[in-house]
Amino acid sequence: MKFRKMGPVAKRRFKDDVYAAFARIPAAVANPHRLEILELIAQRPRTVADLAFETALSIANCSQHLQVLAKCGLVTVERRGTFAFYRTAGVNVHRLLRSLRDVAEENDLEVALAVKNHLGDRDAGISEFELVRALIADPAVALLDTRPTEEYEAGHLPRAINAPLESLKSGKLALSKAKRYVAYCRGPYCIFADEAVAYLRERGFDATRIGLSPMDWEAAGEELSRVG
């Protein structure tokens, strides 16, 4: 079948339909809880109960949010026994989250403000992406993945060491004052890396954070390292 000519009224109806369908994707992402859920499962797949706990939502509510996301194809489910593991649908979803953050950072002062209100003048950190490659290559630098071990295992930056706060506190990690520590976590709005940097600095180590997350790294077309 070929393209069919339309009068002006048909054209308007067509456009209305297209944009209505199209708008469902931003609508799915336009809820604070769903955004948080998305960023969580972008780190690694999770069950409904996991997500409900981490987001402080009721299980029913969380399940409903997940279904909204699934209906738009933003997340997929895999059922194993009575569990439902949700994961992001693909790298395009990560790219979408990334470009939302880019716009937020460039345009929306309120996000930055909300962060400042709580964090004070957060450590500006080493800039971004271009540098990360150099950091990975630099043997004087130790990259610290400050996320929970499960997320580290699901994919981390090359050469990064898993170093969640408890792990640092336990003293099991051998740290050196000669090294330069660069911490990252789930992204610029996550505080794991801040906590780790604060902890390390108090003890006299050279520590900085970067805002880049493994999700961003992958969205930019780079490979993540995995365990096992």
Next chain:
Amino acid sequence: MKFRKMGPVAKRRFKDDVYAAFARIPAAVANPHRLEILELIAQRPRTVADLAFETALSIANCSQHLQVLAKCGLVTVERRGTFAFYRTAGVNVHRLLRSLRDVAEENDLEVALAVKNHLGDRDAGISEFELVRALIADPAVALLDTRPTEEYEAGHLPRAINAPLESLKSGKLALSKAKRYVAYCRGPYCIFADEAVAYLRERGFDATRIGLSPMDWEAAGEELSRVG
């Protein structure tokens, strides 16, 4: 000021604040009319009345939508006399629109369905982006920008000729059966290129469409040509 430690309750409040602020951007884009408005002014700046006409909205309603977009920093206004010219805030906004479309195309069957319902099996066209560079370089190919002249003048693909439907119909453009015509317009959900291709094919020309728009081209970091 440095990073300040937070208890679990403070952390939750912090996250709620961050994601609430963050979600305002997708919320602004989550309305069909605002999406259409954004895609229109991504082509070239427009006045409120222009946009109201093109989207078939009342002027007051359109103005309100524009203010929602402006409040998130997605669009900017420039006032000249009694006119208000709205334009997209920058290339990040274009990238956001692009990644929404990517997700839509990959995941959301309904958009594709809405398109199919109205267009029939639309001409699949030559694939995408990678090819466009080759097309631009190929002297046997004539790139047709089928958008209105004002949009063409605001920025078009290198070597493209402005060829809105009326212009083709008027016969003022010298066309050759030896050429291969490749048409584009505002993007995959716009029908200008379809109309041009249909018109040319009826008359025995070799014509195809591509879905790529000048906006995408720019979002990918390429330069647009401008008149004047």
Next chain:
DNA sequence: CAAATAGTCAATATATTTCTTGAATATGAA
């Protein structure tokens, strides 16, 4: 089989978003 667990569904009250209407403002022209 019954009980426990993980998740989903359905109904409803609440909150938010959207469109319409008509008035208000602000600029430029006569």
Next chain:
DNA sequence: TTCATATTCAAGAAATATATTGACTATTTG
């Protein structure tokens, strides 16, 4: 100054989205 034009503002009705509650289904365990 007066008028017309382009846009914005404000209030309210209608439509939509959200969180809560409690019931429901399906799978595993005893």
